[in-house]
Every structure is written in structure tokens, then in C-alpha cells.
Amino acid sequence: MKTQNLDAQTVRVTELPEVTAANATEVRDGVRAAITPTCRILQMDLSQTAFLDSSGLGALVGLHKTLRQQDGVLQILHPTPAVAQLLELTRLHRLFEIVEK
Amino acid sequence: MLPAAGAQAHVNANASEPAPDPGPTIHLNGWRASPGCDFGPVRSATRSARAFMEACGLSETEGAAWELALTEAGNNAVQHATEAGRKLPIEFEVLCDPRSVEVRIVDHTPGFDWPEDPTLPEPDAESGRGLFLIRTLVDESRYFRHDSANLLVLRRARETPVEECAPASREELAAQLEECDAALTNMTSELASSYESLTALFRYSAELGTGGDLKDFAGRLVGDLLLVTGADHAVVRLFRQEPQRLELFLTAPPGDAVPPEVLVPHKNVCTECLALATRQDIWFKPGHPEGEGEPAPGTTASLAGICHPFFVGDKPVGTVSLVRDAEEQPFTAAQISLLHTFVDFLGIQITNARLLEERTQALLVERELQIASEIQRALLPDALPRCPPFVLAASAEAARQVGGDFYDARPAGDGGLFLVIADVMGKGVPAAFFASMLRNAVRCLQSLYEHPGRLLTKLNTGLCDDLSRVDMFATVQVAYLDARRATVITASAGHSPLIVCSAEGRAELVSNAGLPLGIEPDTVYEETRLPLSPGAWALLYTDGLTEARAPDGTLFGEDRLAAWLAQPDQLKQPAPARRKDLLRTLADYREGTPLSDDETFILVCHRP
Numbered sequence: 008m009k010t011q012n013l014d015a016q017t018v019r020v021t022e023l024p025e026v027t028a029a030n031a032t033e034v035r036d037g038v039r040a041a042i043t044p045t046c047r048i049l050q051m052d053l054s055q056t057a058f059l060d061s062s063g064l065g066a067l068v069g070l071h072k073t074l075r076q077q078d079g080v081l082q083i084l085h086p087t088p089a090v091a092q093l094l095e096l097t098r099l100h101r102l103f104e105i106v107e108k
Numbered sequence: 109m110l111p112a113a114g115a116q117a118h119v120n121a122n123a124s125e126p127a128p129d130p131g132p133t134i135h136l137n138g139w140r141a142s143p144g145c146d147f148g149p150v151r152s153a154t155r156s157a158r159a160f161m162e163a164c165g166l167s168e169t170e171g172a173a174w175e176l177a178l179t180e181a182g183n184n185a186v187q188h189a190t191e192a193g194r195k196l197p198i199e200f201e202v203l204c205d206p207r208s209v210e211v212r213i214v215d216h217t218p219g220f221d222w223p224e225d226p227t228l229p230e231p232d233a234e235s236g237r238g239l240f241l242i243r244t245l246v247d248e249s250r251y252f253r254h255d256s257a258n259l260l261v262l263r264r265a266r267e268t269p270v271e272e273c274a275p276a277s278r279e280e281l282a283a284q285l286e287e288c289d290a291a292l293t294n295m296t297s298e299l300a301s302s303y304e305s306l307t308a309l310f311r312y313s314a315e316l317g318t319g320g321d322l323k324d325f326a327g328r329l330v331g332d333l334l335l336v337t338g339a340d341h342a343v344v345r346l347f348r349q350e351p352q353r354l355e356l357f358l359t360a361p362p363g364d365a366v367p368p369e370v371l372v373p374h375k376n377v378c379t380e381c382l383a384l385a386t387r388q389d390i391w392f393k394p395g396h397p398e399g400e401g402e403p404a405p406g407t408t409a410s411l412a413g414i415c416h417p418f419f420v421g422d423k424p425v426g427t428v429s430l431v432r433d434a435e436e437q438p439f440t441a442a443q444i445s446l447l448h449t450f451v452d453f454l455g456i457q458i459t460n461a462r463l464l465e466e467r468t469q470a471l472l473v474e475r476e477l478q479i480a481s482e483i484q485r486a487l488l489p490d491a492l493p494r495c496p497p498f499v500l501a502a503s504a505e506a507a508r509q510v511g512g513d514f515y516d517a518r519p520a521g522d523g524g525l526f527l528v529i530a531d532v533m534g535k536g537v538p539a540a541f542f543a544s545m546l547r548n549a550v551r552c553l554q555s556l557y558e559h560p561g562r563l564l565t566k567l568n569t570g571l572c573d574d575l576s577r578v579d580m581f582a583t584v585q586v587a588y589l590d591a592r593r594a595t596v597i598t599a600s601a602g603h604s605p606l607i608v609c610s611a612e613g614r615a616e617l618v619s620n621a622g623l624p625l626g627i628e629p630d631t632v633y634e635e636t637r638l639p640l641s642p643g644a645w646a647l648l649y650t651d652g653l654t655e656a657r658a659p660d661g662t663l664f665g666e667d668r669l670a671a672w673l674a675q676p677d678q679l680k681q682p683a684p685a686r687r688k689d690l691l692r693t694l695a696d697y698r699e700g701t702p703l704s705d706d707e708t709f710i711l712v713c714h715r716p
Contacts, residue, residue, distance in 0.1 A: 028183040029147035058172075060179045061241055065234040072232055089172050096244060102231045 008034060010041035018042055019050040019084075026056065026063030035066040039073055047079040050106075054085035059093055071103060080104055137164050137204040142197035143182075145189050145216070150182035150198060157202050157211075164204035167267055174264070177245040178211060180238040181260055185215030192256070193217060206270040208247075213260040220258075222251035301336060305446055308332045312453040322461040323358065326454055330360045330428070333450045337443040339413070339430040343367060345380055346426040346458065354380055354427065380427045383415040387424075389444070390415045414439055418451045420459040428454070476537050481506065483540040487514040487547055495525045497591050497642070497716035501687035505652075507703040512539035512582070513650050514547055515710050520557035523591040527710055529648040530584040531603070533624075542580055546571065546625075550586075560586040560599035561635035568601065568625045568633070575626025582625045585648050589640060589712065596640040599633045601625045604651050607670050611643025615674040617666060642716045645686075647673050649709035656707065659699050668697075683713050 009022045018041055026034050042049060049070060053059070071081040082104045086094065094100040139160040143149035158175040162168070178200065185198045193216025201212040226243050229236035243249060248263040308329075315325055330342045341364055345354040354371040373381040383390040391414050413431035417424065428451050430439070439447075484506065492500045495517070502515055512532025520526040528550050532543045549567055556563035563586055575581055585603035589596050598606050602624030605617040620636045640646060649669070656664040672693055678686060694707060 027147065027151055027179060028186070029151045058175065058179075060176060060183065061235070061237040062183060064237055068232055068234045072234075093176070093241075096241070097228060097237050099231060 008037060010038060012041075012043065013050075015043070015045050016047040016079075017050065018046050018048070019052060021052040021055075023051070023053060023056045025058035026066055027058065027060045028062035031062040031066040034063075035069050038070055042073065042077075044077065046074070046077065048082060049074050049079060050082045050084050052084040053087065053090050056087055056090050059090050061097075064093070064097060064099060067103065068099070082106055139200075139202040139204075141200045143200070144197055145186055145194045147183060147186055150186055151179060153198075153200055154178040154182055157200060160202060161204060161209060164209075165266075165268075165270055166204070166209065170209075170264070170267055173245045174209065174211070177242045177262060178213070180242050181213045181215075181262070184220070184238055185213065185217060188215075188217040188220070190216055190218060190256075206266075208263055208265045211262045213262075215258050215260065216256060217258060219253035220251060222249070301442075304332075305336050305449075308336070309449065309453070312450075312457075315457070322457060325457055326358055327360065327362075329450055329454055330358065333428075333430070333447065334360055336446050336450075337430055337439060338432070339439075340433050341413075341431040343380075343429045343431070344426060344454075345371065347384060347424045354384065357426065379415045380417075380429060383417040383427055384424055387417055387419070389417075391438075412438065414444065414447070416447055416451055418455045420455045423459075425455045425458055480537045480540040483537070483544055484512070484514070487540075487543055489516060492517050493519050493525075495519050497523075497714060498525045498589055499683045499713045499715050500525075500710065501683035501712075502710040503687055503691060503708065505691070505703060505707040507652070507706050512543035513652070513706040513708040514543050515648070515708055516547055516550065517710065518551070518554070518557065520554070520588060521590070524558065525589040525591075525712070526557040527587045527589070527648055527712065528584065529603070529650060529708060529710055530582050531650045531706075531708075532580065532582040534578075534580045538578060538580065542575065542578075542582065545574075546582055546584070558588050558590075558597070559635070560588050560597055561633045564599045564601050564622070564625070564633035565631065568631050569629055572626050572629040581627055583621075583651075584625055587646065587648060589646070589714070591714070591716070594639060594641050594714065595637055596646055597635050597637050599635045601631075601633060602627075604649060604654060605666060607647040607649075607666070607673055608638050608640065609645045609647075609670070609673045609679075610639075611641055611679065613674045613676045613679055615670040617670060640714050642714050643679065644714050645673055645679070646712045647709060648712075650706060652703070652705035652707040653694065653709055655705060656694050656698055657701065657704065658697055659701055664694065664697055683711055687711055 008020060011019045011021070013019050018038075020038055020041075023034065038049070038051075051067065051070070067081070067083070074081050083090075083094070084106045086105065086107075091100075091105075094103070094105065139157065141153040141156065143153040154175050157178055158171040161174055162171045166174070182198055182200070189196075196216045198216075199212075199214040203210045203212075220239075223239060223243075226240040228240050242262065246262045246264040248261075250261045252259040252261070312325075312329060326344060330344060333339070334342055342360040344357040344359075346357045347353075348355055352373050354373070356367065356369045359366060371378055371381055373385060379390050379392055391412075393412050413429060415427055415429040417427045419425055428447070430447060432439075488504055492502060500517055502517070504513060504515065506513075512534060513530070515527070515529040517528075518526045528547075530543065530546055532539045532546065534542070546567075549570060550563070553563050553566060556566060564584060567584070571582075582601070583603040584601040585598065585606060586600075587596055587598040587606060596606075596608065598618055598620070600606070600618075600621040602621050605619045605621070607615060607617055609615040616638065618636050618638065620634055622633045623631045647669070654664055654666050654669055658664075672690065678689070681689070690709070690711070691707075
């Protein structure tokens with residue numbers, strides 16, 4: 008996992024091969040640590056994420072709530088088909104801002 | 109458990125070691141894994157499950173759906189595992205049929221309420237989507253709850269059913285059927301034999317320590333052993349010490365010819381002695397030279413079998429030999445292991461029975477000592493007679509082991525007092541019993557109370573036969589105190605000297621002892637007459653007093669006892685006070701070391 012501050016308001020997270028129960032807490036806390044108080048947009052780049060389970064979804068929801076507290080949004084960038092399907096299946100595509108390729 | 113998987117199946121690394129001969133194989137598209145109870149291992153397992161499914165021809169979409177369903181189910185199993193369950197693996201089984209895929213997951217959780225129609229939680233809930241995903245991703249799910257493990261069965265139809273292979277020829281089918289049949293028969297017989305053995309072992313466990321009839325127990329055990337090992341005969345021998353020998357305990361089945369009753373190691377050349385000596389199983393084969401007392405019960409030379417020596421701890425207990433009539437197969441490793449297990453139970457039960465016997469013996473000895481001490485207590489007079497002008501005090505302290513001390517005091521003649529003190533050599537009930545006889549015999553000789561010598565002579569003549577027959581004897585001191593003449597007449601049969609002390613404090617030891625009672629029937633006992641003027645003391649005692657030991661081993665002795673009696677400042681003391689003082693003096697002398705012999709004495713003072 009890699010986190011970058013694109014500018015004062017934007018944090019981007021990349022290189023997430025999968026987020027599951029095995030690493031969801033670690034991912035969530037790692038990203039939270041990278042979010043600055045001025046951050047308004049958290050971009051989760053899921054273009055390399057082949058597998059996500061309900062715990063991974065939980066981590067995304069948790070981060071979404073963190074951003075909302077500071078008037079920000081969570082964007083999901085380029086989800087793989089598997090992830091996109093999962094988001095739809097769980098109707099979370101309405102909660103997050105999804106940026107397709 | 110699935111049978112060994114075929115060519116298309118993946119067998120995970122956790123699977124148990126393959127059996128050397130797997131027997132007939134059944135070809136199924138099966139996969140199984142038993143990851144440890146943690147998210148990481150579960151995730152690796154679900155990844156391989158997907159790989160296996162895709163290798164079986166499932167599409168990527170199907171693979172992804174199954175991977176997610178399996179991961180959710182596995183994560184639930186990890187997250188809700190009981191404390192005991194956390195140490196157990198989670199079990200995954202995948203079966204790919206041509207039309208559908210079935211997955212079974214065993215978890216060790218308290219169990220879930222499996223909802224018929226799970227719903228999604230609120231969008232911003234961070235958990236609670238797992239069951240919904242599982243139900244959505246598969247066609248059918250069933251959850252079976254049990255005490256310690258629960259089973260989740262998931263099924264989903266394949267998108268594209270696999271083409272059935274070309275119908276197999278009749279011969280091929282027949283061959284396959286036969287193969288399956290053989291495998292099943294094999295498994296069934298193995299299961300049946302394990303079941304029988306287990307049932308038998310449970311029964312034996314229940315019987316261990318109940319102390320039922322040993323031979324009966326052993327007979328049933330050996331009978332079962334013949335059944336589960338497929339042996340024709342069995343011979344059980346037990347090892348006995350001094351002299352070392354192997355005694356025949358039982359043969360089975362009932363009605364078998366009886367082999368030699370006793371085998372002696374070193375003397376008899378035989379398989380059983382050799383097995384016991386080398387502490388190893390010994391096999392014998394058809395045609396092997398028959399030694400003396402071979403285990404084969406009455407069969408001809410063509411016998412095959414095994415002799416198993418058994419031990420409890422390090423101690424040899426015996427041997428069990430199993431014999432088959434010739435031409436049959438040798439015993440398998442499993443049968444030998446059953447032999448060992450069954451015989452272990454037998455060894456424990458035999459040892460239990462022997463310990464029980466020893467304990468019963470110890471209880472009998474204890475009971476005997478108790479009876480003896482009760483008899484002894486009954487020997488002593490409840491209260492000493494009042495017999496003025498004589499004042500009496502007496503004491504009997506029994507040592508740990510019951511002996512045969514007693515004393516008696518009887519009024520006699522015209523203002524006289526008759527005293528007797530005795531020590532029967534021997535212990536336990538016989539000594540106590542003879543002491544009782546002796547006391548009654550003395551009481552019957554009332555007419556001779558004034559003639560102690562004649563009384564002892566008569567007593568010895570009457571009892572000598574009985575006493576010598578059982579190798580017992582008794583030392584006895586009798587004394588007749590005559591108030592009118594102020595004398596004491598005494599006679600002794602091997603007893604410690606009487607001590608007399610004058611009112612002026614002069615002590616005298618009267619050593620007139622003849623042989624103890626019960627040695628020579630013709631012994632004549634002499635009498636000694638001494639003055640016992642007013643204020644004088646006499647002390648009759650057993651050797652427990654003079655042989656009391658100080659911690660350094662020095663004996664109390666007659667001189668010390670005489671000196672105690674003659675203490676000038678004590679001569680005017682009442683008898684009970686002096687009795688107490690003597691007991692205290694002896695205890696001080698021993699300095700707390702326990703009594704080694706009974707301490708019995710009579711203290712008498714002439715006080716007109």
C-alpha cells in the first residue's frame with residue numbers, strides 16, 4: 008500500500024492487491040494516519056485490487072465516515088470488475104463516489 | 109474424509125500421511141484444506157480453492173463468487189471460534205460435480221442462526237455484510253449446528269455443465285463397480301473391527317479398579333482378543349517370584365488342551381521364557397522346532413503365532429501367546445497393536461488384583477492387632493482391691509506392638525494380698541490369648557496364694573505342654589504379702605527381680621528366678637521370704653521398665669530402679685503419687701523416644 012498527498016486537500020492510496028479480514032484493520036488505520044486535517048478528498052485507487060471481502064468493505068465505510076467528519080469525500084478510483092460488482096451487490100456504489108476509468 | 113483424490117484433485121499439504129497402500133481409488137473432483145483458525149491461513153485456503161475450481165473448468169466469475177463466499181464463511185468461522193475452537197483447524201471441502209459445485213465448511217463456533225433471507229445493514233455500517241454475501245453468491249445454503257462443530261454446506265450450479273464423458277463400456281463399469289465394492293468392503297471391515305476393539309476397550313476401562321473376579325475378566329478379554337486378531341488359540345501365563353516360574357493362568361478358547369502348568373526360566377527351553385527374559389515379542393512359525401512347553405495348546409507342530417511378554421512398570425507380569433493354525437496369514441501390524449493394547453489392560457487389572465490382596469492382608473493384620481489389644485485391656489483389673497494395711501498403685505503402658513503383659517491383685521488369706529505380674533513372650537492375638545489363659549489359671553489356684561512357689565510349679569505343669577507346642581513362654585512373678593507377719597513371700601519364673609525397700613530406705617533385689625513357664629514341665633519353683641515391715645515398699649515390674657532406653661541407648665536398669673524406690677524423701681508419699689513419679693522418671697529418661705516394650709508395674713506399700 009502506498010499513500011501520496013497530491014495537494015493539501017487530496018490524499019491518494021494506491022497499490023492495494025487485496026483488502027480482506029486478514030489486513031483490513033491495518034489498511035484502515037494506515038490510511039487514517041496519512042489523512043491530514045486539511046484533507047477533503049481521499050482517493051482509494053482500487054485498479055489493482057483483485058479481491059475485497061466484507062471486512063474490506065467495512066474498512067472503506069470506516070474511511071468514508073472519517074472523511075465525512077472533516078467535510079470530505081471518499082472516491083474510489085478505477086475499481087476492478089470484481090470490486091465494482093461487489094460494490095453494486097452491497098449497494099455501496101451509492102455511498103461512495105466511484106470514478107470509472 | 110474423502111478417499112485419496114484422483115488426478116484432477118489437489119491434496120493440500122496438511123493432509124495426513126498417505127497410507128502405504130491406499131487400496132482401490134475412487135476418482136472424484138474433490139479438494140480439501142484444513143487451515144489454522146486465523147484470517148491469513150483461511151485466505152490462502154480460499155485462494156487455492158478458487159484455483160482448484162477454475163482448474164475444474166469453472167469460469168473466472170464463478171471462481172470469484174466462490175472465493176468471496178468461501179472467504180466470508182471462513183472469516184466468520186475464525187471470528188466467532190470458541191476458545192477451544194481456536195486451536196482447531198477450519199475444514200474446507202470442495203466437490204466439483206459436472207453440474208454443480210458443493211462446498212462444506214466445518215467451524216468450531218457456538219453456531220450461527222442462519223437467516224433465511226439476510227438483509228444488508230445500513231450503508232455506513234462497517235460490518236454485517238458477510239452472511240448476505242454468502243446467500244447472494246450461492247444457490248443453496250444449509251447450516252447444521254452441533255455441539256462442538258458446525259457444518260455449512262453451500263451449493264451453486266455451474267454456468268456451463270461439463271459434458272459427460274463418453275459412456276463407459278459395460279466391462280469398464282463392471283470393473284469400476286467392483287473397485288468401489290472392494291474399497292467399501294475394506295472400509296466396512298476396518299470400521300467394524302475398530303468398533304469392536306473400541307467397545308471392548310471401553311468395557312475394560314470401566315472394569316479397571318472394580319476388583320471383580322480376575323480370571324473372569326481375563327477370560328473375557330482373551331476371548332475378545334481372539335476375535336479381533338483372528339487367532340485360534342491363546343495361552344496366558346503369569347510370572348511368579350521365588351522360585352521364578354511362569355504359571356499357567358488360562359487358555360482360550362475353553363476346552364483347549366492344557367499345556368504344562370509351570371515353566372521355569374533357565375530350566376525349560378521355551379518361547380515364553382525367552383520372550384519374558386528378552387522383554388521382546390517372539391514370533392514362531394510353522395515347522396519351527398517345538399520346545400518344551402510350547403504355547404501351542406495341543407496342536408501339532410504346524411503352528412504359527414506370537415508370544416508377547418507384558419510388564420507393569422518394570423515388573424514382569426506374564427506372557428500372552430496367540431496362535432493360529434498353520435497356513436494362515438501372519439498377524440498384521442494392527443492386530444499386534446491390538447494384542448499390546450488388550451494385554452496392557454490385562455496387566456493393569458492383574459496388578460490391581462495383587463495390590464488389593466496385599467491391602468486386604470494388611471487390613472487383617474491391623475484387625476488382629478486391634479483384637480489383641482482389646483483382649484489385653486480386658487486382662488487388667490478395672491480397679492485394684494482395697495486391702496489394708498497395704499496400699500496399691502499399678503500401671504500398664506502398652507508399647508506400639510501389642511505384647512502379653514498383665515498384672516493382677518487379689519485379697520488372700522487372713523488380711524493378706526496376692527500379687528502377680530507376667531510377661532508372655534510373643535505378640536499379637538496368640539500372646540494376648542495366652543496371657544488371658546494364664547491370668548484365669550492363676551485365679552483358679554486361689555488355694556495356693558499363700559504358697560507362691562507351689563503355685564508357680566503347679567501352673568507350669570499345667571501350661572507347659574500348651575505353651576511349648578506354640579513356642580511360647582512366659583515370665584511370672586508372684587508375691588504373697590502377709591500383714592500379720594509383716595513379710596512378703598515371693599517366687600519367680602524367669603521374671604525380673606522383685607525390689608523391696610525398708611522403711612529406712614534400704615533397697616533389696618530378690619533374685620530367686622527359676623526357668624520361665626513353658627520351658628521344662630518338671631521345674632520346681634522356690635520361695636523367698638522377706639520382711640515387709642510397716643513403711644516398707646515393694647515393686648513388681650516387667651522388663652519394659654529396666655530396659656527403657658535413653659537416647660544414647662543406655663538402659664534404665666535395675667539399680668536405677670532400686671535407687672528410685674529408695675529415695676528417702678519419697679518414702680512417705682502416697683502410692684498413687686509415686687506411681688505418677690515413676691512414670692515421669694521413665695519418660696524423662698527416654699527423653700521422648702517412644703516405648704519399645706510394655707511398661708507394667710505394681711507398687712505396694714505396707715501402711716498400717
